[in-house]
Amino acid sequence: MPDNSLSKNPFLWKWFVSNKYHFIFWTVFIFYEIVIVGLYAGQFGEPGRYIFHYMINIGIFYCHANLVLKYGLENLKSAIWKVPLYLILETIAFLLVMYIAYNYVNRYTHIITIKEVEINRTFFLGGLIRALYFIVFGTAYYFLVTFFKERKKTENLEQQKLHNIIQLAKSENAFLRAQIHPHLLFNTLDFIYQNAKDNSPVAAETIVALSEMMRYAADSNYKDEFVLLGDEIEQAENLINLHQLRNGHTLQIRFWYDDEVKTEQIIPMVLTTLVENIFKHGDLSKLEQPAEISIIKTENSLELKTKNLIKPEFQQGKRSGTGMDNITKRLSYTYGLNANIKSYIDDNEHFNVDVAIKK
Incomplete structure (x- = not known):
């Protein structure tokens, strides 16, 4: 059964269900990094540090995939300068968030880590490597999603084409079933025309126009x-x-x-x-x-x-x-x-x- 707080909010629950694979992936990934890497290294960090870092790591992942690449590759002619520019801006934003968090927030509250973190070249270099790490993941995610969208679009087009073929076949079959001795009908119309042309020229002209249209519609199938x-x-x-x-x-x-x-x-x-x-x-x-x-x-x-x-x-x-x-x-x-x-x-x-x- 779903959690009561989620089930009481249909929109939130629907969003959670539609993104369940994202939650599963990040749960497995975070478990791997914290538990496996922690056991291998022989030490674990403070919970606040994990929470903060994974929030901005996941943030740059989706920012890169859903904003930078989406709008950067929107126009291939301008992509050559947009993508590098957006990439630099998002990396700067990532480092800036880390700097503000550690230099101002954590210094006075210690909600990220109880230790004093030295803001130096190593600090920024580590942040840069981490940012690039998740940017690469975000790039792979973007192209994977794009691939599945294009494949789905192609499948829909094929299904629509097949549907159109079926509908055309049904229409043709319906026409053929309705086409009972068309030549007899045309000969009858010609007979009526021959008898009406002297006494009722307007009716005769109408019969000719109708006959030609019906013959064209019938012959177009063949x-x-x-x-x-x-x-x-x-x-x-x-x-x-x-x-x-x-x-x-x-x-x-x-x-x-x-x-x-x-x-x-x-x-x-x-x-x-x-x-x-x-x-x-x-x-x-x-x-x-x-x-x-x-x-x-x-x-x-x-x-x-x-x-x-x-x-x-x-x-x-x-x-x-x-x-x-x-x-x-x-x-x-x-x-x-x-x-x-x-x-x-x-x-x-x-x-x-x-x-x-x-x-």
Whole structure:
């Protein structure tokens, strides 16, 4: 059972449990230095001396590992001067604490040792050696912890990648199960189009746009991993046209891109999903605040940006759907750290999505 004083303080007990291996290590280490070395040398020091020295020894150990190396190696370019400077400063601080403790505190109270300690060159040399001793231990501890953190990060990335593969496989299987005789569906739509084009041109145009989009979505599962961005743009324009037909061409939306971006390659259904997200959650009725879609090609990246006024029912954080999550997972799986997607609501209640893919 834990000590009552610790168990009554959940935070303190949690901290103690999370650092139990530190306590075990220092207990074993101090036992070794005091008992084994004391027996070997044939003498032991006063308790106050042990308490004081191990407090500052452990202090410089963690100071070096958690402060000096952490911030000194934060930027490799400046590390060449930061680490030596921090090392000198912590050593000076260590010696200064020893000097003040022995020259002022112990001289009048003798809480460290009953003997008078001579403050001379040997005193400082011994303190310097002790400081370097624990600095070396602190350095080893820092790199050991860093190694385990990096290994844990790598394991998490591998697990996330495996999870994405499983989810993609599940999505593909679900699509295949739902794909019942797609050619029959397309032939039926073509039949309806042929019969509607003379009597209802708007309905016929809607059927064509819908048919092309469904055929593209179905065929994308059997194509290579990447498609031409021009094909994605064509389907996005079909989607826009379809919604405009349904709403009598009253929707306020702008689509900007240069023809040179059409030759770029991208994973399928990214742009189409972003555009569909606009129609699902966006308010496209205001002439002065149209939705915007832009594709920008730079020397080092390809950027897809959307911006739209949010519908009133979604302004209080009630947005739903899996489109954005799906895009994020697919980009992460395919491009890794070379792709970044950011979504946010600006001060004017516009929902923005920025996708950047490094070349």
